[in-house]
Amino acid sequence: MITCYLRYLIDPDKLEEFENYARLWMRLIEKYGGTHHGYFLPGDSLPSAAFSFPGVGEEGPSNVAVALFSFPSLVAYETYRRKATEGEECRAATAYYEETKCFIKYERSFMRTLPGD
Numbered sequence: 512m513i514t515c516y517l518r519y520l521i522d523p524d525k526l527e528e529f530e531n532y533a534r535l536w537m538r539l540i541e542k543y544g545g546t547h548h549g550y551f552l553p554g555d556s557l558p559s560a561a562f563s564f565p566g567v568g569e570e571g572p573s574n575v576a577v578a579l580f581s582f583p584s585l586v587a588y589e590t591y592r593r594k595a596t597e598g599e600e601c602r603a604a605t606a607y608y609e610e611t612k613c614f615i616k617y618e619r620s621f622m623r624t625l626p627g628d
Contacts, residue, residue, distance in 0.1 A: 513588050514548075514622045517578040520615040526552070528613035529576065535604040540580045542600075543591040548579040576614070 521529050533550040540547040553573050582588040595601040608614070 512581050512583055512624060513585050514579060514581040514624065515588070516620045516622050518618045518620075519576040519578070520572075520617070521553075521574050521576050522613060522615060523553075523574050525611060525613040528611040532604065532608055532611070532613050533576075533578065535600075535607065536578070539595070539598075539601055539604060540591070543594055543598075544587055545580050545582045545591060548581065551577045551579075 519529070530550075530552070533552075537547045537550065553575065582591060
């Protein structure tokens with residue numbers, strides 16, 4: 512399995528637009544054979560994150576969102592990427608971003624699962 516981790520720097524004034532963008536891609540990942548684990552967005556009235564490991568931990572930024580999705584293999588992910596560039600719905604989702612600019616930048620990393628004992 513291959514898991515994609517996306518970290519977005521979002522525009523807090525365009526959170527609703529970003530949520531709409533996220534919903535589009537959640538459905539599209541599933542349509543193309545992936546498993547979307549969700550988008551994780553900044554929230555209001557959340558506890559402080561600085562309670563653990565005093566002197567080491569600190570609060571994270573309030574304008575970051577994260578998405579995680581997986582494909583069963585690298586081949587399946589590459590097939591998705593190829594089909595996504597050809598798909599009308601994917602082009603529409605990209606156009607929605609171009610219209611709204613609901614995030615400022617993103618980082619993409621690929622992760623592997625650490626099996627439990």
